[in-house]
Amino acid sequence: MTVFIFIAIILIASILQTSTGFGFSILATPFLLMIFEPREAIQINLVLSLVISAALIVNIHKDVDAGILKRLIIGSLPGLPLGLIIFLMADIGKLKISIGIVLLVLTVLLILNFRFKKSKGRDYIVGGLSGAFTTGIGMPGPPLLLYFSGTDTQKETLRATTLAFYLFIYSISLAIQMVFVGTNKTIWTSSGLALPLVVVGLFLGQRLFHHINQKHFRVFTYCILIVTGVYLFIQ
Template sequence: MTSLFIFMCIILIASILQTSTGFGFSIMATPFLLLLFQPNEAIQINLILSLLISLTLIWKIRKAIDFDLMKKFIAGSVAGVPNGIFIFMTINDLTTFKIAVSILLLVLTVLLVLRFRIKRTPFRDYLIGGVSGMLTTSIGMPGPPLLLYFAGTSTKKDVLRATTLAFYLFIYFISLATQLMFTGTNRVIWETSLYAIPIVLLGLLIGQVLFNWINQRIFTIFTYVLLSFTGLYLLFESVFF
């Protein structure tokens, strides 16, 4: 019962973050789901629920999508997906896996706090899509490179949210299909995902209300707090427990 309660809290908070920020579900859910499930289970649960969220939200926010950028992300991700599944299939140590995820989040946070800036170019658009695709199939987290890229180019929060969700709709589907093909699945993954659907829908409703209240400055601060807390907690848990 304790594990179930923790799981529901993780899914609720992550769903709220996904709706209100456009990137929060995988960044929040994957590290904490690793505390409850094996890597393949945590990643596939994340992929299934993230795909559901993208399907639910995409129609309402479609007008804010940067379609040209999204197409470049998708084209780049096609090259990243097979590299990601190769990385995942070669990971044998769960502790090392969690430490790697935590360090990735902390490095991202530092770059954001230092106001890392990068000029958009077509090549970098494709490159970020490729890195995001690789991270999706390897650790279930396409968000970090996209978040850093958007922050570095000072993208407005509504465009960020819409474009990332549209890209997620593609990359989560492809990544889930790739995971099922190469690593298989199990009953726990699908039953757990089914139980989480009502919590996800509740989180979407709350997150939409918060999105209308959050200004750009609060949005940025919240991003830093989320990334640093998640990274530090996962690192601490991996090293000391």
């Protein structure tokens, strides 16, 4: 039963990541925590997310907003050690509840048409939050998704810019996790077994992307955020 759950998690999350530019960590991490201990779940997510980002960015790099990407990366640097401290010291249950509540509140605001303008300062802040989320729980996506959705960013720019940022943040976060938290054989064996599923997800997700319009794309992001927030809270 565990094997089938693992297959479903990786395949669905890979399709979502490929078709939207976000979603693997948002969907996979909470459910991987059902099967693995926190360290293993987070590092498996980081490894597979890094593979997906590297595979996709080659073909869509032209859609990357270089200015925002640079500010996100700079902003993420102080957030990375903060997230690691939270991971090492915080109670994982309380941490998931807190994140779930934040996701639900912010998603409701977006559904109610709460919008804001992009600014360089906000780019740095979102980068910092994303960095902390990555080393803390392996989920850099929520701050980026909420920010880009709230500013009505085009889906092509959203997907390309977040994937480029993930390529950086996942690499650094995985290295930090391995050095300060440690790793084990289960992480790398499970990641290797999941790679064929990721390849299938890449293929299906790319085909799906071209059939999603902007309105449906926005509704889809809200659904993912709500499901993730509710799951984290209940679990």
